[in-house]
Amino acid sequence: MATAAVSPSYARTSSGSPSGIWSWLTTVDHKRIGTLYLYTALAWFAVGGTEAVIMRMQLQGPNGRVVSAEVFNQLFTMHGTTMIFLVVMPLSAAFFNFLIPLQIGARDVAFPRLNAFSYWVYLFGSLFMNASWLVGMAPNGGWFGYAPLTTLPYSPGLNIDFWMLGLQILGVSSLAAAFNFITTIINMRAPGMNLMRMPMFTWMAFVVQFLLVLAFPVITIALVFLQFDRFFGTNFYTITQGADPLLWQHLFWIFGHPEVYILILPAFGLVSEILPTFSRKPIFGYPVMVYSGILIAFLGFGVWAHHMFAVGMGPIADSVFSMTTMLIAIPTGVKIFNWIFTMWGGNLRFTVAMKFAISLVALFTIGGISGVMHASPPADLQQTDTYFIVAHFHYVLVAGSLMGLWGGIYYYFPKITGRLLSEKIGNWHFWLTFIGVNLTFMPMHWSGLYGMPRRVYTYDAGQGWEIFNLMSSTGAYLQALAGIIFAYNIFRSRTHGEIAGNDPWEAPSLEWSIPSPPPDYNFETIPTVTSRYPLWDIKHPELTASVPHSRHGDERNDVSLGGKHVGAFHDHMAAGTPEGGLNPNATQASSKVSLKTAEELGIPMPYPTIKPLWVALFMTLMFASLLLIHKDKLPLAMAGVVTFATLMTGFLYAWLTAPLEPHHH
Amino acid sequence: MTAVASHAHPPTSTGLDHRKIAIWAFIGSECMLFASLISTYLIYKGRSVVGPFPHEACNPPVCATHLNPILNIPVTSFSTFVLLMSSLAMVLALAAVENKGKPGYEGLLGSSKFWLISTAVLGITFLGCQAYEFTSFVHEGLTIRTNLFGSSFFTLTGFHGAHVTAGVLWLITLLAIDIKRGLGPKDALLVDIAALYWHFVDVVWIAIFTLVYLIK
Numbered sequence: 001m002a003t004a005a006v007s008p009s010y011a012r013t014s015s016g017s018p019s020g021i022w023s024w025l026t027t028v029d030h031k032r033i034g035t036l037y038l039y040t041a042l043a044w045f046a047v048g049g050t051e052a053v054i055m056r057m058q059l060q061g062p063n064g065r066v067v068s069a070e071v072f073n074q075l076f077t078m079h080g081t082t083m084i085f086l087v088v089m090p091l092s093a094a095f096f097n098f099l100i101p102l103q104i105g106a107r108d109v110a111f112p113r114l115n116a117f118s119y120w121v122y123l124f125g126s127l128f129m130n131a132s133w134l135v136g137m138a139p140n141g142g143w144f145g146y147a148p149l150t151t152l153p154y155s156p157g158l159n160i161d162f163w164m165l166g167l168q169i170l171g172v173s174s175l176a177a178a179f180n181f182i183t184t185i186i187n188m189r190a191p192g193m194n195l196m197r198m199p200m201f202t203w204m205a206f207v208v209q210f211l212l213v214l215a216f217p218v219i220t221i222a223l224v225f226l227q228f229d230r231f232f233g234t235n236f237y238t239i240t241q242g243a244d245p246l247l248w249q250h251l252f253w254i255f256g257h258p259e260v261y262i263l264i265l266p267a268f269g270l271v272s273e274i275l276p277t278f279s280r281k282p283i284f285g286y287p288v289m290v291y292s293g294i295l296i297a298f299l300g301f302g303v304w305a306h307h308m309f310a311v312g313m314g315p316i317a318d319s320v321f322s323m324t325t326m327l328i329a330i331p332t333g334v335k336i337f338n339w340i341f342t343m344w345g346g347n348l349r350f351t352v353a354m355k356f357a358i359s360l361v362a363l364f365t366i367g368g369i370s371g372v373m374h375a376s377p378p379a380d381l382q383q384t385d386t387y388f389i390v391a392h393f394h395y396v397l398v399a400g401s402l403m404g405l406w407g408g409i410y411y412y413f414p415k416i417t418g419r420l421l422s423e424k425i426g427n428w429h430f431w432l433t434f435i436g437v438n439l440t441f442m443p444m445h446w447s448g449l450y451g452m453p454r455r456v457y458t459y460d461a462g463q464g465w466e467i468f469n470l471m472s473s474t475g476a477y478l479q480a481l482a483g484i485i486f487a488y489n490i491f492r493s494r495t496h497g498e499i500a501g502n503d504p505w506e507a508p509s510l511e512w513s514i515p516s517p518p519p520d521y522n523f524e525t526i527p528t529v530t531s532r533y534p535l536w537d538i539k540h541p542e543l544t545a546s547v548p549h550s551r552h553g554d555e556r557n558d559v560s561l562g563g564k565h566v567g568a569f570h571d572h573m574a575a576g577t578p579e580g581g582l583n584p585n586a587t588q589a590s591s592k593v594s595l596k597t598a599e600e601l602g603i604p605m606p607y608p609t610i611k612p613l614w615v616a617l618f619m620t621l622m623f624a625s626l627l628l629i630h631k632d633k634l635p636l637a638m639a640g641v642v643t644f645a646t647l648m649t650g651f652l653y654a655w656l657t658a659p660l661e662p663h664h665h
Numbered sequence: 666m667t668a669v670a671s672h673a674h675p676p677t678s679t680g681l682d683h684r685k686i687a688i689w690a691f692i693g694s695e696c697m698l699f700a701s702l703i704s705t706y707l708i709y710k711g712r713s714v715v716g717p718f719p720h721e722a723c724n725p726p727v728c729a730t731h732l733n734p735i736l737n738i739p740v741t742s743f744s745t746f747v748l749l750m751s752s753l754a755m756v757l758a759l760a761a762v763e764n765k766g767k768p769g770y771e772g773l774l775g776s777s778k779f780w781l782i783s784t785a786v787l788g789i790t791f792l793g794c795q796a797y798e799f800t801s802f803v804h805e806g807l808t809i810r811t812n813l814f815g816s817s818f819f820t821l822t823g824f825h826g827a828h829v830t831a832g833v834l835w836l837i838t839l840l841a842i843d844i845k846r847g848l849g850p851k852d853a854l855l856v857d858i859a860a861l862y863w864h865f866v867d868v869v870w871i872a873i874f875t876l877v878y879l880i881k
Contacts, residue, residue, distance in 0.1 A: 110683040183686045187677040221701035234816035242712040
């Protein structure tokens with residue numbers, strides 16, 4: 001474990017990693033961008049959490065008077081939209097950014113400036129959407145924004161305009177990031193890092209990028225139709241003109257169901273990193289874990305209409321979507337069992353990260369089982385639009401995604417900052433979260449089955465819902481307290497936490513072979529990888545020696561690498577005399593070396609640049625100008641669009657024609 | 666450090682340039698974009714409650730005035746042919762850049778500038794045909810607000826036209842680089858990824874032309 005030194009185990013390099021606001025505005029370093037994503041998403045978590053707490057205050061007892069019905073509509077819409085698009089997706093993006101290059105042995109992502117662009121678009125898009133609170137017109141049509149309800153005759157205010165333009169902006173961020181990460185994972189793996197040696201987190205991240213690339217264009221088009229209907233008077237959602245009232249629902253859920261896996265698979269990936277480390281065992285059934293992740297994503301595109309059983313699609317469509325939905329339980333169940341078998345017989349260490357990871361396995365299963373329940377259309381007709389559904393998706397997204405992401409933060413905070421989060425405070429955070437989550441969402445199963453509908457701003461006494469709502473509200477307050485403790489832990493540990501060293505958890509993958517925080521160039525020499533567990537091969541060969549499939553069957557397939565038989569090579573490393581790129585001395589936690597700068601090492605680093613920020617800003621303003629159409633100022637709106645589009649294109653050309661990094665010969 | 670070369674960027678895992686992989690991922694995403702637009706057009710086909718309609722005439726009393734089938738197949742067949750030829754010109758532009766200076770690539774027909782200009786001009790011709798088509802539809806009483814056919818038709822073909830416009834700007838940018846410093850074999854990738862995009866936009870048009878214009 002870490003030493004009790006008062007400063008990081010090496011001196012931070014000055015060249016290439018300056019501090020100050022300007023260095024953050026112009027950074028193209030994937031680690032800094034990941035850090036920006038992390039703290040921005042945590043700030044929005046505080047906002048989305050506050051919205052939830054206000055709703056739970058309103059619903060704590062019958063006939064609550066905390067907020068009006070209209071404000072309540074805005075609260076549940078913005079709570080859902082914020083938590084999905086501004087919290088869970090960007091938290092996942094924080095880990096994609098920070099970890100993918102480190103786990104595959106790369107120095108950065110494929111397109112560092114595009115990466116900065118993605119972050120700034122996310123930041124400006126999130127600010128734009130929340131600016132609606134300032135004019136008292138926050139979106140109020142639910143996070144799914146069903147048209148025709150959201151068309152002009154039924155939603156005349158600016159509320160929906162903020163929502164649809166905001167989502168359009170955020171979609172650009174997700175798509176740009178997805179192209180970047182797909183290219184990074186396909187093209188920037190270190191020598192020997194074949195696909196079946198990639199860490200599970202990188203695998204799940206890879207799968208998620210394909211979901212993003214294929215799902216986001218569909219909601220983009222659904223939103224374009226809505227914009228045209230609202231701004232230009234087209235008829236896509238106008239029923240009197242013959243439009244299909246289900247068009248939006250189909251398009252939205254063709255995006256919306258893959259989106260569910262976009263939210264959960266990164267957390268699954270993090271758990272698949274945490275459980276093996278703290279069980280001192282390789283992940284059970286690595287190939288099957290990979291295939292089940294791919295299968296979940298593939299099936300995820302064929303189940304969207306299970307969100308629509310109540311609209312009357314007919315018995316054939318209902319049956320087909322019911323069966324495909326139940327099929328997804330198989331690969332998901334495989335993952336659950338493989339995590340259990342990973343822990344089975346392991347030498348378990350119950351750190352806070354491990355507790356969060358185990359909670360995901362246990363609690364996600366509850367959400368998964370209630371999911372299978374309403375995969376059955378007759379059962380769903382009873383449960384749809386009740387609190388039972390709210391209970392289900394909060395078990396999946398809070399007890400699932402967020403538990404995994406919190407575990408990931410405890411696990412990777414030392415790599416990101418060089419210091420460990422306090423385990424003592426972390427235990428308070430964990431137990432309050434664990435109790436709070438269950439106390440909030442478990443009673444919702446009952447209030448739902450007793451008939452309490454979703455999205456009602458209040459209810460009368462005497463329907464048997466009071467006790468469940470009181471429990472839910474109490475749980476929500478506990479979760480809020482847990483959130484405050486978490487914030488304190490992060491705030492305090494950033495400066496006062498224990499020094500982490502390279503590898504505080506004795507983990508198996510490449511990111512733990514380099515200092516914490518890593519130098520801007522990540523790896524002094526690009527490592528050569530010969531197995532799924534490069535660090536364990538060096539430091540703990542006993543952990544991988546007895547697991548034949550941990551080596552991806554290289555021995556069985558008689559593969560050779562660099563003229564050497566891989567099996568022999570592997571055993572040679574295990575005997576303590578490693579070859580290839582990894583230096584065991586570099587993995588010592590207490591090494592006191594002063595790191596060289598990228599310049600001293602002759603590693604070309606990308607120039608910092610402000611241009612992606614400008615392009616993101618002008619793109620956001622271009623979309624924001626469209627709000628003026630609503631105010632009957634079409635010429636002004638068009639002038640804004642043309643001005644900002646021109647500025648955006650100008651800065652884009654400046655960005656594309658400027659060199660990425662110094663030329664090297 | 667002496668071994669500077671060892672610290673330069675390592676070769677990519679696939680041997681391909683990053684941009685080549687990214688453009689394929691982008692095209693995959695664009696497929697879903699146009700799939701959504703085309704599906705909506707097909708779902709809404711025949712559901713408009715008022716004319717004009719794409720293939721059918723509409724007479725009183727169903728329509729207030731007499732309306733002809735609105736799609737102009739001959740003009741669009743011509744513009745489709747023009748767009749197909751632009752893909753050929755794009756292929757020849759790429760070949761000219763890759764083989765600059767080699768025997769057989771002298772003169773006008775071996776000039777990348779000539780073929781880039783040709784591709785752009787053919788693209789602009791296609792856009793001109795689309796502008797003519799849109800204008801004549803409006804004169805015949807079909808706007809984006811008239812009926813479901815108008816909404817879905819103008820949005821679908823308009824999105825495609827916007828993609829062609831972006832492609833033309835891309836081609837003009839390449840042409841500017843070519844004029845400024847000359848595009849040679851080591852720049853082939855720049856032209857290659859533009860060509861992939863251009864061919865994709867062309868292929869999408871073949872789907873649109875078949876599904877919207879040819880099938881009644």
